[in-house]
Each structure stands twice: as structure tokens, then as C-alpha cells.
Amino acid sequence: MGTPPTSVLLPTVRWTDACDDVASQLGPDDELLIVCDNDADPVAARADDLPEGVRLVIAGDPEGCSGKANAIAVGMGAARHDRIVWTDDDFVHPPDWLDSLHADYERHGPVSEVPFFVGRDPLSTLTEPLYAIGGTLGTYQDNKAWGGAVMFERDDIGETAFLAALCQTVSDDGLLSEHLDLTTLRRARLVPVGGSIRESAERHVRFSQIVYRHEPRGMGVILGLAALFTVMGALSPVLVFVLSTLLSVAVYAFFGVRRWTALLGYPAMMLQLPLFLYGLVRRTFVWGGRRYRWRSKYDVEVVE
Structure with a gap:
């Protein structure tokens, strides 16, 4: 029995290698929706020169949610099929990527891969082990969705309620994790992040606030453990250096x-408390060229 026709949603403002990678994997009845903000985005210039099975969707500017959440909501409305894939434009999609997700869905139901963030500037490089432990391992252990590689069907979620909530929040995959029971696969995709210290700081603010908005108790636990680790690291630096390095290498x-x-586990873990506190006290953050003020889970202001 063949796989059902699938709609792949890829929000992006420019055509990247990922667009070519995914387009080349489409079946005869599949579609790839390239979702951008407006006609001024570079990718919109390719509207009349797209590969077979690829459509351009103009989402418009977000109001009361993030640009990513808006793109996904509009893309879901435009998608023709019941089997849905979300993905991103910033990592390599190997030739068997889509087929593997289909095979995994048949075994497990809704599935997601996990991101492994690779730093491109001093701050994002230094915090790589922190994201590997908290982001990659945490996502895997808790069966959370990653918007870069997740497959589900419309019947797997309460779609109407989900889309209504999505249009009022920031994190697409954070919200999806609350509406969808899925299996997270131990298959990591390397995602380059950063490029400048400022960009990496903004990303950390966003990540910190996503955890706080969706799992406030979890953030409390994180802060408590970070404080404990900081004290232990100061009192017994050699022991904590060895343990944190071994943990990082193991992950x-x-x-x-x-x-x-992987050898940066100790300095990354020692930085986590001030970084998380910084992320929580910031009133706004920048994502994808827009500045947001996230007052509560469903109260988002697009500042500029």
C-alpha cells in the first residue's frame, strides 16, 4: 500500500537548498507549500518558476502571533491533503527524509525528529552543549514536536481549536506538542544557528520564554537545577568539570x-543560570526580522 498524498509546509522568505531537497522527494500526488510573508520576499520572485508539485502561499503579516505561527496557520488552511509535514529551510534534508517520515508514521503514528543546534558564533558555539542537553535530549525524552520535521494527520489533532490558538501565540511546535500525542525519534538534524552574538542572544531569549510560557513549572525546575549546578561548580570545579563534560560527550x-x-559542557552549564535569567527578564525579542512582546501564552504583540 502506498503512502497517502501529503502536504509539506515550508515557511521561508527565500529559496534555499532545503526547498530543492524537499521538492525532489515529492510523490506524484504530494505538494510542497512554500509559505512566505508577502510579495516583497525574495522567494516570491520564483512564483512562476517553481518545480512540479510546489506552490507559493502568501501568508501576510502576522497580527497577534509570530510570523512562523501565522505562516503555519495559513499553510494549514491552504494544504489540500490530510497528511501534513512541517519543515524548515535551514538544515539538510537527505534524499530519504520524506520516505523515512512516512515509514515512521506507519509504525508509530505522529512522529517528529529532533534538532541539534550547531553554533556559528562564539555564544552559540559555547552554548551548544546546553542546547544538546536541554533542547535535543529534552525534546526526545519528553516526546515533544519539532517544527523542522514533524508528520501528522489532521485527525490526529483538534485542528480548529489548534489553529485558533496558533494565531494567538509564538511557538508553533510548542503549541503542537500540547495538542498532539507523538513519538519523537532519535534522529537528529544539524541546524546551524547564530552568526552573531546578538542574534544568538535573541534566540536564547525566545527559547527561554517558550519554555516558560508552555511549561512554567519546568522552567522553575530548570532554574533551580541551574542554581545548584552553579554553586557546585564554584565549590568543586574539577569534579563538576569532569561530570558535565562526560554528560555532554554522552549526549x-x-x-x-x-x-x-562536546568538551564545552562545563562552561556551557555554568552560563545557563545567567542566560536563562536574561531570557526571562527581557521584555521583547527579535525573531525573523520582527520584534515581539510576549506578555502571556496567548497575548503576543508584534512591536515592529
Whole structure:
């Protein structure tokens, strides 16, 4: 029995290698929706020169939600099929990527891969182990969705309620994790992040606030453990250095990632408390060229 026709949603403002990668994997009845903000986005210039099975969707500017959430909501409305895939434009999609998701869905139902963030500037490089432990491993252990590679069907979620909530919040995958029971696969995709210290700081603010808005108790636990680790690291630096490095190396190995940054476990963990506090006290953050003020889970202001 063949796989059902599938709609792949890819929000982006420019055509990247990921667009070509996914387009080449479409079946004869599949579609790839390239979702951008408006006609001024570079990708819109390709509207009349798209590969077979690819459509351009103009989402418009967001009001009361993030640009990503708005793009996904509009894309879901425009998608023709019941089986849905969300993905991003910033990582490599190998030739078997879509087929693998289909095979995994048949075994498990809704599925998601996990991101492994690879730093491109001093701050994002230094915090790589922090995101590997809290982001990659945490997402895997808790069966959370990652918007870069998730497959589900419309009947798997309460679509009407989900889309209504999506248009009032920031995090697409944070919200999806609350509406969808899924299996998170131990298959990590390397996602380059950062490029400048300021950009990496803004990303950390967004990540911190996503955790706080969706799991406030979890953020409390994180802050408590971070404070404990900071004290222990100051009192017994050699012991904590060894333990944190071993933990970081083990997490990298668990996901099949071989990078020297696994050795940065100690400084990354010592930085987590001030970084999380910074992320929580910031009133606004920048994502995708827009500045947001996120007052509560369903109260988002697009500042500029």
C-alpha cells in the first residue's frame, strides 16, 4: 500500500537548498507549500518558476502571533491533503527524509525528529552543549514536536481549536506538542544557528520564554537545577568539570554527533543560570526580522 498524498509546509522568505531537497522527494500526488510573508520576499520572485508539485502561499503579516505561527496557520488552511509535514529551510534534508517520515508514521503514528543546534558564533558555539542537553535530549525524552520535521494527520489533532490558538501565540511546535500525542525519534538534524552574538542572544531569549510560557513549572525546575549546578561548580570545579563534560560527550554520542564542542559542557552549564535569567527578564525579542512582546501564552504583540 502506498503512502497517502501529503502536504509539506515550508515557511521561508527565500529559496534555499532545503526547498530543492524537499521538492525532489515529492510523490506524484504530494505538494510542497512554500509559505512566505508577502510579495516583497525574495522567494516570491520564483512564483512562476517553481518545480512540479510546489506552490507559493502568501501568508501576510502576522497580527497577534509570530510570523512562523501565522505562516503555519495559513499553510494549514491552504494544504489540500490530510497528511501534513512541517519543515524548515535551514538544515539538510537527505534524499530519504520524506520516505523515512512516512515509514515512521506507519509504525508509530505522529512522529517528529529532533534538532541539534550547531553554533556559528562564539555564544552559540559555547552554548551548544546546553542546547544538546536541554533542547535535543529534552525534546526526545519528553516526546515533544519539532517544527523542522514533524508528520501528522489532521485527525490526529483538534485542528480548529489548534489553529485558533496558533494565531494567538509564538511557538508553533510548542503549541503542537500540547495538542498532539507523538513519538519523537532519535534522529537528529544539524541546524546551524547564530552568526552573531546578538542574534544568538535573541534566540536564547525566545527559547527561554517558550519554555516558560508552555511549561512554567519546568522552567522553575530548570532554574533551580541551574542554581545548584552553579554553586557546585564554584565549590568543586574539577569534579563538576569532569561530570558535565562526560554528560555532554554522552549526549552528543547518543545522537550520533561528533563535534569538539562536546568538551564545552562545563562552561556551557555554568552560563545557563545567567542566560536563562536574561531570557526571562527581557521584555521583547527579535525573531525573523520582527520584534515581539510576549506578555502571556496567548497575548503576543508584534512591536515592529
